[in-house]
Each structure stands twice: as C-alpha cells, then as structure tokens.
Amino acid sequence: MGRYNLEYPKEATNTVKRLNERGTYALETIHRIINCSKILYISFNTASQPFPAILPMIGQMGSFDRPSADLGDPLDLYLHGYVSSRIMNLSRAGSEDVEKGMPVCIATSHVDGLVLAISSFSHSYNYRSAVLFGHATVVIDEAEKLYAMELITDSVVPDRWRHTRLPPTKAELQSTGILRVRIASGSAKIHTGQAHDDKHDMENEAMRDSVWTGVLPIYQTMGEPLASPYNRIDVPGYISEFAKDFNEDNQQQALDAAKGQ
C-alpha cells in the first residue's frame, strides 16, 4: 500500500464534465472497475475507414516489471487477441510512431441498478464506468507474454492458469497475441443511491400516490457449473469458491449501491 492515493492528472482528454461530482481520477478506483470487467471495449482508428472501430476484448491491468504492484499503482493494460487480427497488425505496424504505439481508448462499465423516479427525466442507473486512454503495442518478449496470459486467464477464473495443461505449446504462443497499452490518462464515473425527484414532483400528491419509485438492483450471477461431455472430475474448490464469491460480491455491490455506498 502506497502513501498516496495516486490520480491520473485532469486534462482535456479525460476530465468528466457532465455531472462532474460523479467523476474520479483515482488509479485504484479506475483499475478496479477495469479488472472486474468480463469485457473491455477498445476503440481505435484505421486509415481506410471514416468510423472509429470498437472491439470487445478481454484484458487486465498489471505490471510485468513489478508483478507485486497494487491496483493503485501505475499499471499497464494487457489485452488478449488473435495474433493477426486487425488491431494487432495496426498496433504492430500501422501507427505513425511504432515505438509509441497506436492511440486507443478503453471503456467498460457495470450497471448496479435501475433507479426509477416520478419523472422519467429523473430516472437513472446506479453504475460504475471507467475509461482509459493510451498507446497499444504488441508484446514481443516471451516472458512478458506468458506473464500477461497467466494474468488474463486468472482474471477470468482465479487460479485457473496453473490448473490447465502447461506449458503452452509453441503453436499456442505463436497464434495468440498480447497487446500492452501504456496508459496516458483515465477517469471513472460512479453513481449510487436511491431515487430522487425535483421539488415540484415531490409536492405532486397525485403522482406520489401513483408512481412507484425506487431501485431495481441488477447484478451478474453465475449459475451451477455445467460439466463438458469429456469432463471426468468433480467441480474443484477453486471454481466453486469463485462462483460463490462472485455471486455474493456482485449482489452485495448492487444492494450497497442502492444505499448510496
């Protein structure tokens, strides 16, 4: 644990303008939102298209140079993808500055609840949303690739990597690419709490008597594990404990969000 709560500097790129009291720049908060996301959205530009592109990818914040780094430390984002995909090729050779990498934006969010008010314009979500900006390059070093592959696999199911067939084959390592994004800046936006209405709606007795107001909590649930046809063993403890924690933590998060925590 560091002595400081590090923050990304507020600059034009990352400053939250709308409802800015919901904005935060703390590395720990932003990295936590990224790391508990099953999918990240990566945006990049291509020379041939007028539209930016978005790819859904699996990724995780980490530090190859200092694997024991905390969530609140400066970290890189590692992304996993097919080695000859467009984003890999662009990151490898298509950016103006190969050393620096391709400019990307990464976003993800979690919906913790639907907030229903008297006026539809006072409706809201409870949510946690994060965005990062940075430069993506393809990881060449084999040790760093393996570090990132283990990091990403264990982010899907904790402790899974060492319970799979190891080491990876040469073909597996060659066909799977890892992108490293050096983060330039980022921000998060979080909203929690109960329904809220403007004064004139709160004083509208007919509406107070007829419109249900409150929060519908939403959370991801993991169902019973479904063994494959070729599976031969019982569900191991590290999987069943993960499923239990996943369900308890996600439900609690949604209930806490409704309480404004």
Added chain:
Amino acid sequence: MGRYNLEYPKEATNTVKRLNERGTYALETIHRIINCSKILYISFNTASQPFPAILPMIGQMGSFDRPSADLGDPLDLYLHGYVSSRIMNLSRAGSEDVEKGMPVCIATSHVDGLVLAISSFSHSYNYRSAVLFGHATVVIDEAEKLYAMELITDSVVPDRWRHTRLPPTKAELQSTGILRVRIASGSAKIHTGQAHDDKHDMENEAMRDSVWTGVLPIYQTMGEPLASPYNRIDVPGYISEFAKDFNEDNQQQALDAAKGQ
C-alpha cells in the same frame, strides 16, 4: 414479419474476419443484441485529441417514421444524453458534413458463460456481441424527441413511460438531447457451446483426469425492488412481471448458450 431476412451488406468496415463462422449480418440479430443492452459504447473522434473517445450511453433501435417496424427492419439508433455534452455538440456542429452527421461506432455485448477447457488457449466465452457504424445527428423535431424518449424509457422498464409524470416539462425537454444514428453497416458475433479441446489435449489422459472442463453460465439478475424513502405504493405488476421475465429470460439464455443453442 417481412418476406426477407434483411442483412447489412458485407463491406470492409463491418466484415468479421477472425473466426468468421461466428459472424452474422442479420438486422434482426444485431438489433436484438443492441436493444437488450443496458449500456451501449459509442466511439467518436474529436479534432483536439489523438485518441478516439468512448461514451457509455443508453439507447434503442427504432423508427419514428414507422413506429410499428420490426426488429429485422432498417432502423435508426436513438441515444439519450445531456444536451450540451461533447458528443451532442460535436454531432450538432463539429462534423465536416452537418447534414450527414458525425461518424460513430456503437458496440455492446453480453457474456453468457465462461468456457473452461484443458488448455488455457482453448478457453472461451459464450457471448453475443454487436457493432454498428453510422452517422449521428441531434434530433430537433419535438415529436421525434418524444418518440425517442418514450422508446428509451420503456427499454429500461417496459411500460414505464406512461406510468411516470407526464407530459415532460419544458425544462426537461430542453435539457435532454437525443441523438439519432443513421446506420451505415453492422455485424454481430455470437459464440455458444460447450468446452472444446484440441486432439492432443483430448488424448492426454493425465490432463483429462485432473482438469475440470465445462461452462460457468453467467446472467444478469434483478434483485427484489428497493422502494425509495418517499415511495407510497406497492410494487406494480408491470415492474414485478418485468423483473420475473428478466430473470427467467437471462438465465435461460445462458443455459441455452452452454447447450449450443
């Protein structure tokens, strides 16, 4: 129901290259994935930044000109946001061609399960992912704005709009902007099924005896409604039925995905 299953033309922008057997261009499939998403990710470029930006927004496919249109018909995407937000200002005035609008990419996805294999490189998700490309303009016409506001509100909780305080005040209408995205192209990528391993892992008896393989189904769950401190009424039927359907449908989707359906 039309006589044809319309598809977006396969062009350079939208063609799924990696694992292209998972790709689909059917309007109905793509629009359905968009419309059951609680959050959409909208990417756009700004003149002042090297990075594309991504905003999480709430939106819905619809047709103001023909509100009875099916999901498989050509539709516009309506997005809801604060009227003076950056994306609204850019869509209003910042694009090179004001008539045509600002080029945007829209993406979203649903994770239906974690697919665990013997090799970590054969791990996968069951998922439904969609991407759309188009041009965003700000909706000026008041009737179209109201159409979109009702569409988006009812996408969050079906039938909610008419159960809120109506009509919107002048201030509400002025402070809320609606973007309409004319869709240029799109695609979806869907993966379902059980774990799968390569031949040499299937023949590895030691691994077959020690690695659990299968699917951990994942789905969004809605918890018990939490009334606000100023709520005076019981949970209405349209909300409790929505919560019940939401939970049953999402769970079934994850279980079906594991079965390859």
